Amino acid sequence: MRRILLFSGLFLGLGAVLAAFGIGVIGGGSAALAAQPEPWQWTFQPAATPVMENVTQFNNFLLYVVTIITLFVFGLMGYTMWRFRASANPTPSKTSHNTLIEVVWTIIPIVILVVIAVPSFRLLSHVRAIPEAGITVKAVGYQWYWGYEYPDHGGFAFDSLMLEDGERGAQPRLLATDTALVVPVDTNVRLLVTAADVIHSWAMPSFGVKMDAVPGKINEVWFRVNKTGTYYGQCSELCGIRHAFMPIRVEVVSQKKFKAWLKEAQREYGAAFPHTIKLANIETK
Numbered sequence: 001m002r003r004i005l006l007f008s009g010l011f012l013g014l015g016a017v018l019a020a021f022g023i024g025v026i027g028g029g030s031a032a033l034a035a036q037p038e039p040w041q042w043t044f045q046p047a048a049t050p051v052m053e054n055v056t057q058f059n060n061f062l063l064y065v066v067t068i069i070t071l072f073v074f075g076l077m078g079y080t081m082w083r084f085r086a087s088a089n090p091t092p093s094k095t096s097h098n099t100l101i102e103v104v105w106t107i108i109p110i111v112i113l114v115v116i117a118v119p120s121f122r123l124l125s126h127v128r129a130i131p132e133a134g135i136t137v138k139a140v141g142y143q144w145y146w147g148y149e150y151p152d153h154g155g156f157a158f159d160s161l162m163l164e165d166g167e168r169g170a171q172p173r174l175l176a177t178d179t180a181l182v183v184p185v186d187t188n189v190r191l192l193v194t195a196a197d198v199i200h201s202w203a204m205p206s207f208g209v210k211m212d213a214v215p216g217k218i219n220e221v222w223f224r225v226n227k228t229g230t231y232y233g234q235c236s237e238l239c240g241i242r243h244a245f246m247p248i249r250v251e252v253v254s255q256k257k258f259k260a261w262l263k264e265a266q267r268e269y270g271a272a273f274p275h276t277i278k279l280a281n282i283e284t285k
């Protein structure tokens with residue numbers, strides 16, 4: 001009995017540590033206004049969309065599940081090694097079957113899988129069911145930069161290229177871009193993702209978005225950002241020699257600012273639509 005109490009105490013203690021960690025992860029998300037990778041970061045970036053909030057919660061839930069399973073197996077192994085050691089157990093048991101325990105160790109894993117599968121499928125359908133969109137934008141992956149098109153907001157297009165160290169100003173290294181995908185806050189954005197040459201992937205960690213950009217195919221994904229700010233992501237499909245140098249910058253602005261930006265963008269980029277493929281200025285030294 002004392003041993004059982006000791007094990008339960010151990011599980012509860014570790015559960016409390018985990019709970020504190022989970023709260024820390026979720027709590028940390030509310031303070032930041034925008035997201036980019038941070039030095040020594042070892043958890044997700046703060047969630048900026050409902051999808052990413054759900055992804056983070058599901059991840060934390062799984063962390064509890066795997067920790068409890070790991071501790072249980074580890075504890076059981078330790079107990080078995082100690083309880084049935086040769087010196088305490090000179091005549092070993094010859095038991096090879098136990099119907100009850102075999103039923104239990106089949107049923108419990110099934111229950112655990114069902115408990116994981118239900119929220120998993122719920123999250124998957126939340127990600128895949130694209131809601132009525134307030135704006136549709138198209139991201140096109142090129143070797144090695146991104147192009148953006150606004151087909152239903154003036155029909156203009158422009159490219160977004162990485163800025164080198166001398167020209168990036170206060171923007172983060174390897175994530176700085178000359179232009180950004182600009183979208184309004186609290187609006188459902190439908191993003192059409194495709195590529196012109198090889199497979200790329202449009203990935204924005206704080207949005208919970210990672211979508212393959214496949215030549216000849218249009219993939220669809222959505223996000224609704226609830227905080228204004230600058231968000232950084234990267235191409236996440238190995239696409240060639242400058243794969244690491246085609247970052248993604250999204251500027252999430254108020255409705256008013258977005259309208260003002262639209263006017264300016266239509267004037268500046270309107271003539272370039274329909275988009276023509278142009279080669280990036282690449283140095284391959």
Ligand SMILES: [Cu+2]
Pocket residue numbers: 141142199200201235236237238239243246
């Ligand atoms: Cu790429």
